[in-house]
Amino acid sequence: MKKYVYFFNEGKGDMKSVLGGKGAGLAEMTRIGIPVPQGFTITTEVCVEYYKNDKRYPQGLEEQIEENLKKLEQVSKKGFGDSQNPLLVSVRSGAPISMPGMMDTVLNLGLNDVTIQGIIEKTKNERFAYDSYRRFMQMFGNVVLGIEHDKFEHLLEELKRELKVKLDTEIDCEGLKILVERYKKLVKQEIGKDFPQEPKAQLKTAIDAVFNSWNTKRAVTYRRINKIPDDLGTAVNVQEMVFGNMGEDSGTGVGFTRNPSTGEKEDYGEYLLNAQGEDVVAGIRTPLPLSNLKNDLPGVYKELIRIVTILEKHYRDVQDYEFTIEKGKLYLLQTRTGKRTAQAALKIAVDMVEEGIINKEEAILRVEPNQLNQLLHRRIDPQAKVEVIAKGLPASPGAAYGKVVFTADEAEELGKKGESVILVRTETTPDDIHGMVEAQGVLTSRGGMTSHAAVVARGMGKACVAGCSVLNINIKKENISVNDLVIKKDEFITIDGGTGEVFLGKVPTIEPKMSKEFETLLSWANEIKRLGVYANADTPEDAKKARELGAEGIGLTRTEHMFMEQDRLPIVQKMIMADNKESRAKALEKLLPVQKGDFLGILEAMEGLPVIIRLLDPPLHEFLPNLEDTLIEVNTLKLKNADPDELAKKEKLLEIIQSLHEMNPMLGLRGCRLGLLYPEIYEMQIEAIIEAAIELTKKGIKVKPEIMIPLVSHINEFRPICESA
Template identity: 55%
Template sequence: YKAIYAEKMGAEFPQDPKVQLMEAVKAVFRSWDNPRAIVYRRMNDIPGDWGTAVNVQSMVFGNMGNTSGTGVAFTRNPSTGEKGIFGEYLINAQGEDVVAGIRTPQPITKLAEDLPKCYEQFMDIANRLEDHYRDMQDMEFTIQEGKLFFLQTRNGKRTAQAAIQIACDLVDEGRITPEEAVLRIEAKSLDQLLHPTFDAEQLKKGEKIGQALPASPGAAAGKVYFTAEDAKNAHEQDGEKVILVRLETSPEDIEGMHAAEGILTVRGGMTSHAAVVARGMGTCCVSGCGEISIDEDAKVFSLGGYTFHEGDEISLDGGTGFIYKGMIQTKEATVSGNFGRIMNWADGFRRLRIRTNADTPADTANAVRLGAEGIGLCRTEHMFFEPNRIPKIRKMILSDTLEQREQALQELLPFQKSDFKAMYEALKGRPMTVRYLDPPLHEFVPTDPADMEALAKDMGMTVEQVKQKCDDLHEFNPMMGHRGCRLAVTYPEIARMQTRAVMEAAIEVSREKGFSIEPEIMIPLVGDKKELKFVKDIVVEEAETVKKERNSNIIYHIGTMIEIPRAALMAGEIAEEAEFFSFGTNDLTQMTFGFSRDDAGKFLYSYYQAKIYESDPFARLDQNGVGQLIRIAAEQGKKTRPNIKMGICGEHGGDPSSIAFCHDAGLTYVSCSPFRVPIARLAAAQAALNSKK
């Protein structure tokens, strides 16, 4: 190590203890800005200007023989939440030996055999610390020649499953209130509970090839990769499900660990780096599998009589520590038990309503099961991409005359209507906001020669004519081109068809099932009051026609998406025509920043390194810029229409910090993907409790 220091620094390692101490202090301060710290802060919403701190304390030594040792312990199990001491220690060792996974340690209970007096004293202090802090403690200790030293204690990192168990147990023990319990669970961590687990029947058929320590629960199946960089690239560039297999992990591996479905290590215990980081991320981890023979350079490992190369498939069970050959099928998670209990408490505290973004009956049913109170965004264009529908939308797009377009739309009407009916049935009377056709038309046209030929034959055109029409639809900047309400201005018949589908579906389901349904029709990409009124008049005319035909007095609402900066600034006028606003924060962010959300990833990392931005504005709402526009629109909209309903339906609808902003801005609801509904429910409750405090 001294030789490495001399080579890198161009000077000998200092021998003056004071110099050593100050250099060590400065090294800790410098670590705040190393690449892995920046990644960690971005993952956990920690501001870069906070800085870090340094504690200086006298040294004690656990490597002074068999009456010395070191360990890490928790007052409750950080994986399951089970009450009782949980930890590991090593005789004749320093702390780094335990946390780095260099040696596989002994369970803390063995300390009772090795050094019974120290164990008794340790348990007494551990219990006092938990009583004082009223939370599960993560403690580090050293024993030097028979004398016990506590080095630190802190509230322990835990899995979502453990967080829920501990919070409910502490309420039952009378130590904390339900409000405190709700505030103690990190909303993002619920993601761990909402993803699939192994299907029990498939698991029985799985071939078990090894077992090690169940370091972080969950089920993971994927392709084996041996370096953090390879794992990250396989996941981001190729969309692979990845299992990161390492001798041991280190902080440099954080991006690969983040990209992985699961982590498998040869060395290390339940408190090693891999285990602690994986638990914090909610990533499945099996550690300390000493049976593995691994060659990281050759990218190969052997276990259970099999040899695995990069790209081969394995499965990990983080709850049991079992390792399986091949991919094992998974099943959906459920909201029940203590999870349901926390959700019920959260629902009692929050003000924001929670809806979901869903385009299919299956997504709708799943979101309702997870607690969604309706649909905040139904993207109707997603209903057109199925193989039996895409030719019909293409016929409509490539039609030369109004008559041809209307004929093609008539063929689409039954499909659109049947989807709406199925979704209204799944909602059982809960509201649904239907966004009319939004994307540029070129997204629907064929690019494959065989598809062009089939379309030409169906429309009585030549392939050259079809190709020419497809070329004519090409736009230089399609995201800011002929899309959204602009399609309805040019082709009113599209809005008419969609209105008929929505209204007929709502009327039929309300009569057949007895549900009270009030359709919410959302006109996208509006930038001006007159633009909205033009499309709204078409919608109202068709809706009233359907009501008359069906002898119905059904109530419906027409609103708009605020996703253009001009719309936010003109919201007071637009609210004269719109009964509700839904902030499309994906496009609003894109247009406010001038970033393409499809391409920003290519340069944002440089911005993080340069400390220009600390987080991805498409994942975490930019509260200073985009948020300012939302506040302006909300205030102006309420002035014009005091009872206006407002929500957001971009990706930010499932991000806890963005949800807290929506609460403060006075929005009515947030809408997010089905699996993020419980996260949003908890985050909304925390926002309400924090603002009350």
Template identity: 55%
Template sequence: NIQAMVFGNMGPTSATGVAFTRNPSTGAKQLYGEFLVNAQGEDVVAGIRTPQPLTEAARKEAGETAPSLETLMPETFGELTRIFDLLERHYRDMQDIEFTVQEGTLWMLQTRAGKRTTAAAFRIAVELAEEGILSREEALMRIEPGALDQLLHPTIDPDAEKRIIATGLPASPGAAAGEIVFDSDEAEALKAQGRSIILVRIETSPEDIHGMHAAAGIVTARGGMTSHAAVVARGMGRPCVCGASALKIDMAAGTLMANGRTFRKGDLITIDGTAGEIIVGAVPMRQPELSGDFATIMSWADGVRRLGVRANADTPRDAEAALSFGAEGIGLCRTEHMFFEEDRILAMREMICATDEAGRRKALAKILPMQRADFKQLFEIMGERPVTIRLLDPPLHEFLPHEDREIAAVAQALGISPATLKARVTELHEFNPMLGFRGCRLAIRYPEITEMQARAIFEAAVAASKRTGKSVTPEVMIPLVAYRTEYDLLARVIRETARAVEAESGTKLSYLIGTMIELPRAALKAAEIATGEDGAEFFSFGTNDLTQTCIGLSRDDAAPILASYEEKAIFEVDPFVSIDRDGVGELVAIGTERGRKVNPDLKIGICGEHGGDPRSVAFCHETGLDYVSCSPFRVPVARLAAAQAAISSNAAARDKD
């Protein structure tokens, strides 16, 4: 190829510049760029001379005295405008262009698709579709679902100076600044004083829920992308950095050592949950803003996607957030999170420490009205949308204190000796709780727990339906099932409780009973679990635990293993972030196929954190699932990803034809 050499430094009728056909920050349809008279391209970017604005409007807005290209070279500016429009229509996207004017003649040097902010991407996609340049489906495919985090959470100002002291896993997106606090009770107290705090823990447990609610952000030294801290933080919309193993946390001394520095309680830090960074001091941030273009794109996505999108929501606040982001129901309500409120944890501990069924039932009777009120609120908020409630899942020891000071205080409140309580804690201790006495195993030994929860669900459904006038159909989910007999034993308790509530209320109940598929055996024996009139009526794949049990990798201890496995290309991506298609994915596909073979109407979804990952959402679409469920703040991501999966699938089908 032979190319002409052109020069912008040939005198006052020559120039060089860089331009975008639309504003890359806002997406507005206006020329955006700068130029220099009598200069070459490197002069524009080198910063040796101050460039001049292209348009007169930009000059006035910036308060510049040097003339704009529009004024200085009006004919060239007019031709440039015409060519910009031509290039944008030809390439069907916003363009980033370099040009030179040599002695009054305009030369185009290069053009390419321009980089843009997420907000600009939404506006440009919508306007290109409205101008007829793109179809709506093409517009949807132009937006990266993962980039939505920039619109839904605060982000660190890209121009801000950052002094990073440690890095960890980007467990929950967004950014927050606040005082270091090591104790959840103190976090709650400081929040009540109007102070912004960052909760720093070695790892979190369900006992930290109130502190996590109070915190602006959360940091843990241990744990992975699906650890307790990560899952809860995502559900709350809090930024979180997990597995920051370089942090040396001394809880007793109230100190944090990182990168050769010591930080104490009350010191200011900033965390970036999107990048997994912990930063010294309070760093400037940008607050999220949702535009009308966001709503337009979401409505177009909803018109295209086949997959339903629900949210994992445990509280009324979660449910309201989920609806605001477009969730079509609740795919997972984790009832255990309801037990950690201060006014009910004591009753839960009383139940755990009871020595016989009568004692347990006495304590459960105290919990029943609390659970019923919780469920009633959720049903009222969600209306006729589906609500899937998982029965009690975690091991009982998680509800008990473990430090001597707390043991003494709880023992006094329960009216038992510290020795008795400590003995119960020791009795419930397990070496591997994730595979221990939890889920349906717990309920089979203590069916009165399932009975209480089922009664709370059904009484709440009756009350909510009477109050709202809407039909409520709860979906009751039995966790950790591996055998059909496990399912049958607990489904029988649920049905008997339903009949009792129907008789007492004079109301005919509508409900479904299903199971969480989180063990490989359950996926392989899906046909057995779903077969017959009394078989499971829905499956929800709990892909967090299914990944653990399939790969044999603890999500709480995975960080150092993941780092080396990704480095050695054993894992292309963290399997707790994006579903392992060849292993875990095959179990999901097997379970779906075998379950539907015996029950074609079997409703199937996933409720693990993969429900908000775009690649995993695409897999769910391809596998024929009915819905995905994810944290409320990931719902828009899932909606867009589901639409893109449908568009790609339809395009592939057309190509085959």
């Protein structure tokens, strides 16, 4: 029978395609002796078959789950559903390629009205037991039973108001008992049945829910954005629960072995005492920086740093890890390759070469080409006189400006129309992913550096300010208030994800400066490359930037872009509308010096490197007003009995536009065909190129212009243009 379930000690780190990233990480940590709560992984192959077979599981799976559950009972010395010494488990997803927060998780599974008594007896902590039960009911009710999360939150907030407390941790045991009963009533109202009490039935439906979460809207959207195939499937990890909410010597946290925003080698992460893992990642409470743990629990902190240092050396890359502390004992729940900003990716890659962890070729492959793109984003001008209205955590660097919107749907709608928006939320959830894609940046009032908003924004290269607690975000009234200042929906703000600052309106930005790591990595790429790289550049400024970034030449200079500038377009239009060759020549005479000026700047910037200049390519109608708009203008002038000279002028323009109109202009009168019909245009352009080259050569500046004749399909098109030049 095919193996569908692996106990953690049966797997290895290179089995990601079968065990998923999380399962492979847990198996590998178990193999190298890291303290991991034990459990088993249901493979990705089950998920694939589940969807292929109309949501039916492969034969033999149930027996393998039962067999591994018994093994977990033996290892943990607890019984699943046992009234005296109950085993509680978490049920988590784990895709082969990391999809943080996109799929579902259930914690504390196995709790019911009977097993809770065993937990109370064993821990001597009744409050902890009921806190765990209410968390389980809320998570299971939402993920498995499909009851809206907000309905549970409403009951929780209502109880806190009744008890006159602000934090969940301030609710006493009697309050939690009341909450559990209210949750039971809510479940009965919503699904018409009592909350499930049988642990094995709970486990079966939780596994179903995790597999079903592979195809939720947010998961599908995330896969589209990150080009992750739909047929990989997710694994399901069933793991013994360890508890971070057993008091002030317990806690939970997430961390990175290096700073994922800057790449600095430093303790980076967050934790909460007396909490469970979802409290940190969900951003519901703003956690403490990991460095504080050395004061709260110094022994645990020392052990954590020792373990995660081992993990980074073992995996030879930055690790994103989750941990839980139960009664002073540390457990690692997960490790995976950490997502990082472009700036961090560069620094980490270069530093790891210098530390002897990886080689130069590996460093180059660690930095994605689109991450280099992100480094070219503008940043806030430090010289600008601006007023900071709020400050949060610098969760993902970059400056972003846009209209304030409060829902992911609004962000998606406006973003797709080309408008700049900042998505403002109390905290983001995986359901906001479609809005985050279209937003320029994200601002939240809750959550930390490892919250959902921060992690996803960093992965997308979006600016993010998280945990900006001074903001009072009112989603219903659609406004933000900071002290006496009120910012309404559709008003503009700027955020700086590198400093955590928030500004009113649009703030001046400047071009980024390239770091020494950027230059180092490109120099390594030059050492091993076999392919030369040219840039596209249509202006001297573009050429200078291309040269700075290591371009070995200009592969395409589009001369038509030079014609589109405001001061030049009227001259181009006169040239097109000219009745005869002489009139056209006069217009071209005016264009010659401006074209020459452009070529002077581009050739000088490239310092003797090749510059391929394409002669005019697009159809002439692209330089003229729109046909339909001009037709309306002519008819309007006729109806108004406008000045005859004005009407005649507009009618002549319409006639020329109509004469140039084509059904498919991209295959019509363009490219070299333009040069054959109007040879004087190409003659002027070639003259400008040659004059610029001669002038620079006389100054001792090396030049290497090359001329491209566009869209040639036959020798008889090419020959006359060359001869006339």
